[in-house]
Amino acid sequence: MRVCHVITGLGAGGAEAVLYRLVKADDQNTHHVISLLDDLGFYGGRLTAAGVRCDALNLPRGHVSTRGLRLLHRRLREANPDIVQTWMYHADLVGGLAARLAGLRSVVWGVHCSNLERGMISRSTRTIARLSGALSRFIPARIICCSEMARRVHADLGYVRTKMVVIPNGIDLSEFTPDASLRERTRRELHIHPDEVLLGMVSRWDVQKDHANLIGGLKVLAQDGPGQWRCVLVGAGMTPENADLRALLRAAGVEDRMCLLGTRRDIPAIMNALDVHVLSSSGEAFGNVTVEAMACGVPAVVTAVGAGPFIVGETGWVVPPSDPSRLAGAIREAIAVRLTSPLNWRARQTAARERITANFGLGHMVTAYRSVWSDVMAAGASSHPVMC
Structure with a gap:
C-alpha cells in the first residue's frame, strides 16, 4: 500500500x-x-x-x-x-x-x-x-x-x-532498554552523585503538562528536609531562558535541585539516568514518555489522566491530577523504596520493563x-x- x-x-x-x-x-x-x-x-x-x-x-x-x-x-x-x-x-x-x-x-x-x-x-x-x-x-x-x-x-x-x-x-524496545553503562555515563555528565535519587520529567512546556503541579510537589518534598534527590526537566522550553519556569522554581525554593536540559536527542540515555520518572499532566491522551521510561526499567509516577493508569498498572504510582500534595506523597514513597528496600525496588524495575514489553512494543x-x-x-x- x-x-x-x-x-x-x-x-x-x-x-x-x-x-x-x-x-x-x-x-x-x-x-x-x-x-x-x-x-x-x-x-x-x-x-x-x-x-x-x-x-x-x-x-x-x-x-x-x-x-x-x-x-x-x-x-x-x-x-x-x-x-x-x-x-x-x-x-x-x-x-x-x-x-x-x-x-x-x-x-x-x-x-x-x-x-x-x-x-x-x-x-x-x-x-x-x-x-x-x-x-x-x-x-x-x-x-x-x-x-x-x-x-x-x-x-x-x-x-x-x-x-x-x-x-x-x-516503542522500539531495543532502543529503550535498561543499560547500566549508559546510566552511569549520563549521570556523570549531569554531575549526579551515585547516592542521589534522580527524578525527571521529559515533556515540553505546555499547559496540559502542568509543570506547576510537578514543581508544587517538589516544593512539598523540599520542605521535608535536605533529602538526597535532584530533578531534571527535558523538553522544549525546559531551559533557564524560560522566565515563567524559572519563576515557578524560584517561588518553590527548588532551583538548586534542578537541571534544565531543554530538548535532547538522547532520550534513552536520559531515561536510563533516572530513578523515577514523573508525568504531572492535567491532560494526556497517552503519555509516551512514561512508556519510554518504564521500558528502561524506571518506575513511574503519573497522574490519573488518559492512558496513564493503564500504562503504569501496579508497577508505579498513580495520583489525581492537579494535586501537588498527593503527587509529593507518591514521589516521597518512591524515593523511600529506592533508598531503603533494594529488593522491592529491583522488583518494580523489572515489572515496569515487563509491562511495557507485554503491552506497548x-x-x-x-x-x-x-x-x-x-x-x-x-x-x-x-x-x-x-x-x-
Missing part, C-alpha cells in the same frame, strides 16, 4: 514520535509524509534519512485556510495514495477534506488528545474538534485513538463510535495500523468497526 500521512507539523511531540516510529518500522508499505507547517521540524530530517519522502506546505500556524486546502488537495491528487492517514485535529480536518475532494475515500483519522477543557487547548482547536465530530460521519473510514480515554471523550463529542478503534502507542502497534489500513482498503468507506 501507498500511505500518505498528513500531520500539522513534525516537531518533538508525542504524536510526531509515533508517526516516525510507525513509518520507520513498517517495511511492508510505502510512506509519504506531508507537514502542513513551514518546516520539517525535529522528525523531518530523521524521516528523510530513513528514506521517507517528506514535504512541508508552508501554511500559517493556527487556522484553516482555503489556500491550504487547495494546496493539499493538489498534492494528494498527485500522490494518489491508497490510504490517507491524518494525525491530530487540524490535519484530520484539512487532510480529510482535501482527500475526499481529491476523490480519495480511504481516509483514517488519528486522535491523540483526551482533554478538551477550556484553558487546556485553544478555542480554535476546540472548535475544530467539535466540527470534526460532526464531519466524522462523512470523512473518515476509520478513526484511530491512542487510548480508551481518547475514544470515550471523542465519542461523547459526537465522533462516530462504530468507526473508532484504539491502538496504543508502541512497536511490533504490535505496526501490525494494528496495517490491519486497519488493509480493512479500509478492502471495505472502501465502510463504517463497520475494526477489531485489532
